[in-house]
Amino acid sequence: AQKITQTxxxxxxxxxxxxxxxxxxxxxxxxxxxxWYKQPSSGEMIFLIYQGSYDQQNATEGRYSxxxxxxxxxxxxxxSASQLGDSAMYFCAMREAPMDTGRRALTxxxxxxxxxxx
Amino acid sequence: xxxxxxxPKFQVLKTGQSMTLQCAQDMNHNSMYWYRQDPGMGLxxxxxxxxxxxxxxxEVPNGYNVSRLNKREFSLRLESAAPSQTSVYFCASSEMxxxxxxxxxxxxxxxxx
Numbered sequence: 001a002q003k004i005t006q007t008x009x010x011x012x013x014x015x016x017x018x019x020x021x022x023x024x025x026x027x028x029x030x031x032x033x034x035x036w037y038k039q040p041s042s043g044e045m046i047f048l049i050y051q052g053s054y055d056q057q058n059a060t061e062g063r064y065s066x067x068x069x070x071x072x073x074x075x076x077x078x079x080s081a082s083q084l085g086d087s088a089m090y091f092c093a094m095r096e097a098p099m100d101t102g103r104r105a106l107t108x109x110x111x112x113x114x115x116x117x118x
Numbered sequence: 119x120x121x122x123x124x125x126p127k128f129q130v131l132k133t134g135q136s137m138t139l140q141c142a143q144d145m146n147h148n149s150m151y152w153y154r155q156d157p158g159m160g161l162x163x164x165x166x167x168x169x170x171x172x173x174x175x176x177e178v179p180n181g182y183n184v185s186r187l188n189k190r191e192f193s194l195r196l197e198s199a200a201p202s203q204t205s206v207y208f209c210a211s212s213e214m215x216x217x218x219x220x221x222x223x224x225x226x227x228x229x230x231x
Contacts, residue, residue: 035217035219035220045161045210050217104149104212105151105163106220108160110159
């Protein structure tokens with residue numbers, strides 16, 4: 001079974017509008033972390049935002065917010081006021097197991113390509 | 119601020135040739151990782167090293183070997199390259215603090231003919 005599912009291969013959004021990128025996850029660990037990364041056409045991986053499974057509030061970082069619905073096992077990324085520079089691939093990822101174990105590797109979804117139109 | 123440095127950035131190999139991808143980080147991180155990225159499949163973990171002196175297989179380890187040379191360096195070796203290993207390879211590192219996010223290198227594009 002897929003651990004991270006991103007069902008939107010591609011999305012379009014108008015500049016200055018908000019957009020939601022979907023991510024669902026599957027884990028039986030009570031302690032886990034959820035991440036979003038951005039990959040522009042230049043290829044580098046840029047960390048955007050993190051949500052811990054025990055965090056009570058949704059994470060926010062500037063124009064990025066993570067809509068965390070634990071019971072539904074979803075961790076959607078919301079980008080407000082889209083900019084042309086937001087055009088990129090976006091990956092959702094999960095780390096299972098507590099931080100004090102060796103298993104700190106992330107499992108990634110297949111990504112969503114976002115195109116911001118002027 | 120170098121962060122995570124990978125070499126080479128581009129490489130073309132013939133089937134059966136060997137090569138080593140080098141990775142070094144200057145953030146004093148304990149954990150290092152090698153991922154491969156193929157179209158439509160996101161990033162898949164090849165090997166990781168939780169700390170100096172340890173390495174473990176990830177999701178797709180077949181055809182690869184790794185060496186954690188010291189705390190800074192983590193290399194990935196293809197002993198006998200195959201066309202199926204054509205991919206973009208990312209090295210990453212992380213530490214056991216805060217969010218523990220992965221810091222990535224710029225990637226190495228490998229083509230096996």
